[in-house]
Amino acid sequence: MKKISVNELQIGDKVVKLDRNWLDTGFLTHKFYVKDKSVIEKLISNDVEYVYVERDEREEAVVEVFNGRPDDFIEHRKEIIKDNYINLDDISSAKALYSESVKIVHNILGDIRSGKMFNEQAVKSVASNIAEITLKNKGVMSSMAKLKYHDDYTFLHSMNVSIFASSLAAHLGMSPKEVERIAQAGLLHDAGKMLVPTGVLNKPGKLTDDEFKVMKNHVILGYDYLVKQGLPKDMLNLALQHHERYDGSGYPQGLKDEQISVEGKIGAVVDIYDAITSNRCYHKGMEPPAALKLMFKWTDSHINKKVFEFFVMNVGIYPVGSLVLLDTNELAVVGKMNTLRPTEPMVLTFMDKAGRNRPIQMVDLSKNVLHKKKILGPVNPENINIPDEIYAFIDGMNELK
Numbered sequence: 001m002k003k004i005s006v007n008e009l010q011i012g013d014k015v016v017k018l019d020r021n022w023l024d025t026g027f028l029t030h031k032f033y034v035k036d037k038s039v040i041e042k043l044i045s046n047d048v049e050y051v052y053v054e055r056d057e058r059e060e061a062v063v064e065v066f067n068g069r070p071d072d073f074i075e076h077r078k079e080i081i082k083d084n085y086i087n088l089d090d091i092s093s094a095k096a097l098y099s100e101s102v103k104i105v106h107n108i109l110g111d112i113r114s115g116k117m118f119n120e121q122a123v124k125s126v127a128s129n130i131a132e133i134t135l136k137n138k139g140v141m142s143s144m145a146k147l148k149y150h151d152d153y154t155f156l157h158s159m160n161v162s163i164f165a166s167s168l169a170a171h172l173g174m175s176p177k178e179v180e181r182i183a184q185a186g187l188l189h190d191a192g193k194m195l196v197p198t199g200v201l202n203k204p205g206k207l208t209d210d211e212f213k214v215m216k217n218h219v220i221l222g223y224d225y226l227v228k229q230g231l232p233k234d235m236l237n238l239a240l241q242h243h244e245r246y247d248g249s250g251y252p253q254g255l256k257d258e259q260i261s262v263e264g265k266i267g268a269v270v271d272i273y274d275a276i277t278s279n280r281c282y283h284k285g286m287e288p289p290a291a292l293k294l295m296f297k298w299t300d301s302h303i304n305k306k307v308f309e310f311f312v313m314n315v316g317i318y319p320v321g322s323l324v325l326l327d328t329n330e331l332a333v334v335g336k337m338n339t340l341r342p343t344e345p346m347v348l349t350f351m352d353k354a355g356r357n358r359p360i361q362m363v364d365l366s367k368n369v370l371h372k373k374k375i376l377g378p379v380n381p382e383n384i385n386i387p388d389e390i391y392a393f394i395d396g397m398n399e400l401k
Contacts, residue, residue, distance in 0.1 A: 001052050006043045009034050009051065013321070017052035018043075033321065033391045036382050094133060094141055098159070101126045105187060106155040113194040117229065123187055127162065131180035134166045142167045142377065145274075154193065154201075157274055162186030164270035164311070165238065165263075171310050172262070182263060185238035188231075189267060192222025192239075219243055219252045242267030245302045257304055265304045269295075269311050272303065288343045318345065320394060323381040327374045329353030332363065333390050336397045341366040343375070346397065348390055360389060362397075 001016060009015075013034045018025065025046040034040060043051065104122050111118045134141050145160040166183040174182070193201055196218050200211050207215060223240045227233060241264025244250040246257040255264075272295060278285045286294070292312055299305035318324055322334045324347065332347035344366040352358050365373055 001054055003050055003052050005050050006040060006048055009040050009043075009053070013053045015051045016054045018048050019050045020048065033394075097129055097133065098141070098145075101129065102155055102159050105158050108187070109155060109158065109191065109194050112191050112225070118191075120229065120231075123184055127166075127180055127183035127187060130162055130166055130183045131176065134163075134170050134183075135176055135179060153278055153280055154190070157278060158187055158190055160274045160278075161189055161242075161267070161270050164274065165266050168266050168270060168307070168311055172266075172307075174262075181235050182238060182266065185235055185263060186267070186270070188222070188226060188236075189239045189242055189271065190218065190222065191226060192218035192220070195221040195225065216243070216251050237261040237263040238267035240264070242271045244268065246299075246304055247301050249302070257300075260304075262307075265307045268303050269307050272298075273311065287341075292343070318375065318378060320345075320398065321391075323379045323384060323386065324375045325377060325379050327376055330373075331379065331384065333386060333394070335362065335390075335394050338364075338366050347375070348393055350387055350390060351384075357385075357387070360387065360393060362393070 014031065015034065016031050018027075025048065026042065027046075032039070104126050108118045108122055130141055141163045145163045162183050163186070165186040166179050169179045169182045196215060200207065200214050203211065219240060219242075223236055226236055226239060240252075241255065241260055244253065244255040244260050244264055245268065246260075248254050248256040250268075257265075260268075273291060276286050276294070277288055277291045295303065295308060299308050318334045320334050320337060324332055324334060326332055326347070326349070330349045330353060331351040332349040334345050335348045336346040338345050344364075346362060346364050349361045349363055350357060363373060365375065
């Protein structure tokens with residue numbers, strides 16, 4: 001139980017005690033959930049200054065998976081989750097933008113491989129669209145990148161790195177101009193791979209030491225190519241440094257954390273995440289929970305811990321009570337955290353893709369089933385009529401045994 005100001009209340013919080021006698025207020029029950037802003041307004045109109053809330057200890061246990069600081073991490077997550085709200089009206093346009101942009105990236109990288117000048121204006125156009133929708137709604141393009149519904153890794157990876165990097169830049173408070181610049185850099189970060197022999201690039205197995213040296217050279221090849229094409233060097237930090245590592249073990253320059261630009265730190269995190277969660281011809285991609293757990297082990301050795309924490313918040317750990325959109329276009333409320341697989345909680349679906357209410361159904365997103373569902377992102381609950389029974393279900397799911 002935690003004492004907080006009424007102004008600190010978040011939608012989904014469970015209030016268990018007020019700063020005055022319940023009989024002196026207009027509330028009929030002694031415990032209730034904050035379903036929307038009207039509840040907070042009612043507390044204020046009753047002159048309530050602070051309340052006691054009950055927050056599930058298992059929410060905090062999520063972060064123990066990464067051996068982090070539970071209180072700081074979850075509280076920070078609750079603070080920024082509203083910045084990731086998906087506008088349901090934007091989903092269709094985001095899907096269309098994503099599919100069309102992948103085609104454009106395919107053509108751009110194909111031109112580089114063919115020795116042609118690439119279409120810089122096309123890069124700027126795609127990056128501008130990504131940045132614009134990301135700054136308007138930080139979660140919607142990232143939700144498209146999570147779907148991974150295209151097959152060509154090379155082009156899809158460039159697109160996803162651009163999306164994840166620009167979204168992370170926006171979360172870190174970078175300016176609109178910087179977000180767009182990082183989106184461009186993400187699209188071109190692996191341009192050098194188009195200059196690597198295809199036999200090495202597409203080899204379905206482990207590279208020999210000599211082949212790995214050739215592959216590592218893609219960073220310098222790409223950087224030099226892009227500079228010759230007239231791109232400003234300060235825009236290419238992500239392309240040049242995304243394989244640098246916190247402890248100096250990376251390449252091509254062996255830089256340590258304090259020498260790596262923020263673009264390079266962002267690039268390292270998002271490049272690793274998308275690479276290890278993607279299916280390749282020689283291995284199946286890791287599930288996001290396993291990938292995040294592995295990456296936490298690499299913080300402050302391979303990747304910057306603070307940048308990684310921001311990224312985890314962006315990828316999706318949602319506290320109990322969060323309203324979320326599934327990849328089936330169903331709406332659901334997070335009912336119970338999964339401490340072993342924090343991005344795959346138990347959810348309660350209540351609205352179908354047509355916007356019709358349906359019987360509440362409990363879904364364990366961590367279960368391996370034929371049609372496994374995923375969370376695309378959080379949705380603003382203010383204009384959604386969430387059934388009261390949902391919160392009774394949540395109480396039952398989280399009762400201490």
